[in-house]
Amino acid sequence: xxxxxxxxxxxxxxxxxxxxxxxxxxxxxxxxxxxxxxxxxxxxxxxxxxxxxxxxxxxxxxxxxxxxxxxxxxxxxxxxxxxxxxxxxxxxxxxxxxxxxxxxxxxxxxxx
Amino acid sequence: xxxxxxxxxxxxxxxxxxxxxxxxxxxxxxxxxxxxxxxxxxxxxxxxxxxxxxxxxxxxxxxxxxxxxxxxxxxxxxxxxxxxxxxxxxxxxxxxxxxxxxxxxxxxxxxxxxxxxxxxxxxxxxxxxxxxxxxxxxxxxxxxxxxxxxxxxxxxxxxxxxxxxxxxxxxxxxxxxxxxxxxxxxxxxxxxxxxxxxxxxxxxxxxxxxxxxxxxxxxxxxxxxxxxxxxxxxxxxxxxxxxxxxxxxxxxxxxxxxxxxxxxxxxxxxxxxxxxxxxxxxxxxxxxxxxxxxxxxxxxxxxxxxxxxxxxxxxxxxxxxxxxxxxxxxxxxxxxxxxxxxxxxxxxxxxxxxxxxxxxxxxxxxxxxxxxxxxxxxxxxxxxxxxxxxxxxxxxxxxxxxxxxxxxxxxxxxxxxxxxxxxxxxxxxxxxxxxxxxxxxx
Numbered sequence: 001x002x003x004x005x006x007x008x009x010x011x012x013x014x015x016x017x018x019x020x021x022x023x024x025x026x027x028x029x030x031x032x033x034x035x036x037x038x039x040x041x042x043x044x045x046x047x048x049x050x051x052x053x054x055x056x057x058x059x060x061x062x063x064x065x066x067x068x069x070x071x072x073x074x075x076x077x078x079x080x081x082x083x084x085x086x087x088x089x090x091x092x093x094x095x096x097x098x099x100x101x102x103x104x105x106x107x108x109x110x111x112x
Numbered sequence: 113x114x115x116x117x118x119x120x121x122x123x124x125x126x127x128x129x130x131x132x133x134x135x136x137x138x139x140x141x142x143x144x145x146x147x148x149x150x151x152x153x154x155x156x157x158x159x160x161x162x163x164x165x166x167x168x169x170x171x172x173x174x175x176x177x178x179x180x181x182x183x184x185x186x187x188x189x190x191x192x193x194x195x196x197x198x199x200x201x202x203x204x205x206x207x208x209x210x211x212x213x214x215x216x217x218x219x220x221x222x223x224x225x226x227x228x229x230x231x232x233x234x235x236x237x238x239x240x241x242x243x244x245x246x247x248x249x250x251x252x253x254x255x256x257x258x259x260x261x262x263x264x265x266x267x268x269x270x271x272x273x274x275x276x277x278x279x280x281x282x283x284x285x286x287x288x289x290x291x292x293x294x295x296x297x298x299x300x301x302x303x304x305x306x307x308x309x310x311x312x313x314x315x316x317x318x319x320x321x322x323x324x325x326x327x328x329x330x331x332x333x334x335x336x337x338x339x340x341x342x343x344x345x346x347x348x349x350x351x352x353x354x355x356x357x358x359x360x361x362x363x364x365x366x367x368x369x370x371x372x373x374x375x376x377x378x379x380x381x382x383x384x385x386x387x388x389x390x391x392x393x394x395x396x397x398x399x400x401x402x403x404x405x406x407x408x409x410x411x412x413x414x415x416x417x418x419x420x421x422x423x424x425x426x427x428x429x430x431x432x433x434x435x436x437x438x439x440x441x442x443x444x445x446x447x448x449x450x451x452x453x454x455x456x457x458x459x460x461x462x463x464x465x466x467x468x469x470x471x472x473x474x475x476x477x478x479x480x481x482x483x484x485x486x487x488x489x490x491x492x493x494x495x496x497x498x499x500x501x502x503x504x505x506x507x508x509x510x511x512x513x514x515x516x517x518x519x520x521x522x523x524x525x526x527x528x529x530x531x532x533x534x535x536x537x538x539x540x541x542x543x544x545x546x547x548x549x550x551x552x553x554x
Contacts, residue, residue, distance in 0.1 A: 032551070044346075045406050045407075045408050045410065046344035046346045046410070046412070047344060047410060047412055047413060047452055047453070047456070047465070048402065048405060048406055048410070048413075048449070048452060048453040048456070049342055049343075049344045049453075049456065050406075051343055051344050
């Protein structure tokens with residue numbers, strides 16, 4: 001099993017979620033985060049003074065899938081989250097040690 | 113037989129009208145109906161000035177950080193309560209000594225000290241039929257507390273709660289009242305011919321000087337100035353700030369409208385016109401000035417501009433006409449933008465712009481009485497300047513003394529650790545927005 005973390009632009013969340021549902025991904029967790037990469041922050045204004053805001057709001061999406069689905073899921077996320085403009089985000093893939101369903105105690109692939 | 117319109121009842125009504133008590137008035141005396149109308153207006157005005165405290169509370173909360181919101185609201189709650197009580201106990205008597213001067217024209221206290229009146233205070237004889245003694249007290253009490261709340265914005269986010277409470281108690285009870293007696297209490301400034309219709313100097317600059325001294329002695333908030341460069345600390349709730357300013361504008365209908373001290377149609381309607389024109393002009397003046405200066409229009413500046421216009425017209429709201437009100441307001445709106453930027457530049461941290469709105473524009477409004485309107489003239493301008501300077505000296509000296517004494521005894525500023533974690537935690541052990549979420553959970 002692998003864990004896929006994806007940092008995406010917030011307004012792309014619905015598109016990514018729909019695409020993942022389409023290819024059979026059964027569960028995702030979403031959190032609101034902020035961050036920056038090579039996309040710079042922006043300048044804000046308050047009472048006559050400018051100041052730099054480094055962090056940009058993003059959405060972090062986490063999902064666990066079987067190793068066989070890795071390419072499918074990555075392609076799906078890229079296709080639905082991409083705008084072509086700087087700040088589209090990144091995908092991180094890690095091997096997952098275990099996954100357990102709290103209600104039933106199922107482990108491993110059963111619990112996905 | 114049942115008639116809709118019986119001639120018998122018409123005749124009875126006519127006879128009753130002819131002999132109804134209270135309608136026959138002596139020469140020069142005011143009728144009961146008019147007395148009631150005047151007093152009702154004055155009581156309504158007192159209520160409108162009262163609502164300004166909600167305006168100040170929400171404005172200050174909106175323009176400061178979330179972690180200090182409980183503290184800001186607590187201070188504002190305290191101010192209106194302590195203001196009313198101290199004014200009842202001795203403030204009203206200090207401000208309006210009548211002929212009970214100790215130092216004639218400068219210091220006096222009305223007989224009895226605490227608010228009290230005989231039957232005469234409830235008749236048309238008291239104030240020419242404008243209002244009763246109690247109405248007089250209440251209306252003026254609302255003004256007193258307003259002077260204190262101006263300070264709370266400038267010292268926000270770093271002043272110790274207890275220290276602020278002590279300062280407010282002393283400042284409102286003694287400084288506001290004694291200085292106020294010089295003009296409204298028929299003291300030496302009044303005799304001189306200085307004019308302040310509703311308090312550009314007596315209320316707004318008094319608060320403004322206290323705000324300036326307080327902000328200066330406290331020093332800027334942590335993180336405001338880093339390596340000599342200013343980093344803005346944006347307010348956490350623009351909607352609250354906006355609500356606050358509109359409540360203040362609404363309150364000004366009573367602040368200026370009630371300062372006519374009767375419901376006189378000609379005076380009150382003209383005063384409300386000048387007030388609103390100045391407010392609107394101030395808003396537009398600040399809006400476009402900030403747009404020009406910063407390339408983007410700043411809401412908080414526009415809101416300050418409305419207040420600047422209101423403060424600016426307050427000294428002469430009954431002396432101005434439409435164009436004079438417009439210019440006074442517009443100029444105040446322009447001034448306030450540059451003043452906010454300037455005050456920041458000289459490293460005085462004023463989170464809400466209180467000094468710029470109330471002190472700077474209070475002085476402008478006071479001087480404007482000598483420049484525009486019915487009293488315009490170099491002589492009047494000199495008298496206005498005298499009042500400005502007199503109040504300036506008195507308020508700055510007393511503020512320094514009071515804040516200084518507090519600093520030396522109980523301390524003025526919270527610790528760095530407390531300021532960082534927020535005064536809500538440090539002073540109150542509370543959170544303003546427990547469980548508040550900004551996004552839907554489903």
